[in-house]
Amino acid sequence: MKIEKLMQRSYNGEVATVTESILKAAATKALGDDSFLSGVLEKMGNEEENLSYAIRQDKAVSELETADDKREKPLRALYNLSSGYLYHPDETISAAAHTVCTVLDKYPLSELLRANYAQESALIESLLKDLEAEDVKAAIALLTGVAETVVAIRTAQDAFTSTFIAYSEAKARHNNKDTATKLKSALLKLINNELVIYLRAMAIAATDTYGDFAAATAQIIADNNDKVRKRINKKDSVETEEN
Incomplete structure (x- = not known):
């Protein structure tokens, strides 16, 4: 044999x-x-x-990366969509876009995407809070698709947070393990x-x-x-x- x-x-x-x-x-x-x-x-x-x-941890890292990708997609959409409305011929629409973009300018997209997971989460939460201001919400209501995009960011951010917490807890329980x-x-x-x-x-x-x-x-x-x-x-x- x-x-x-x-x-x-x-x-x-x-x-x-x-x-x-x-x-x-x-x-x-x-x-x-x-x-x-x-x-x-x-x-x-x-x-x-x-x-x-370790295999499960590799999978968890992959899931974390996927969750991060899913929140970055609507983020890009929000910035691109809102800035596009700045050039709308209707002054009411362009003015509303200006209100929204003033908020977005506080959180440069390039900085958001370069931040580590925790920093990016903090910035997204702060951005979403600023978008909840009454005048900003009124402006968003005038821009077709923007409100839906903000909801998509909220959903993706919540999903990422859950994934990140589970990953962090597992990592803490098995710290210093080999690859x-x-x-x-x-x-x-x-x-x-x-x-x-x-x-x-x-x-x-x-x-x-x-x-x-x-x-x-x-x-x-x-x-x-x-x-x-x-x-x-x-x-x-x-x-x-x-x-």
Whole structure:
């Protein structure tokens, strides 16, 4: 029986999934008397937990970036739409636009977009508060689409705030954790240099005890590696066609 090593080009999530599957397979076998194997499996479990958390953090960062993009879109629309009304031939409309743009000029769009998340949130909240002034609200009511855009900013800002709070709380609970890529590398070494090497020997030396678990591990890794190879071959094929 051949037990492959887990391919280095496996994705972070794939390594976590392989590890979880191996641990589940081990739990169904009577291997508790093997202190070395138990130690390896315990280390794998701890590393997998850390890797899974880091993967979730990467996803949280992506969600935060998406939430930020969603609030910046209506912000740009507000500035562009309002400034466009300055050139409206109806003096009532252009005057209303001037009132709104006077508020917007206090918050240059370029500065808003360059600010960090917390600073940008503070500036947006202040801007929205200024837009609530009675004279400004009256002016906004005369400018088609502006009121709806302000509502869109409010909605997007609230959504960002919720996402940011959840991200910050999770980060505080797991401060100073390594990156997912670094954790994946450590877990790969543990699987390939300790588990696989050990099972290759024990599957021969004590087939009755280790045979089933070794076979299950071999299949789990082989299935993953086949998927990785297909992905690599497909990518190489696409790159060749593009070149």
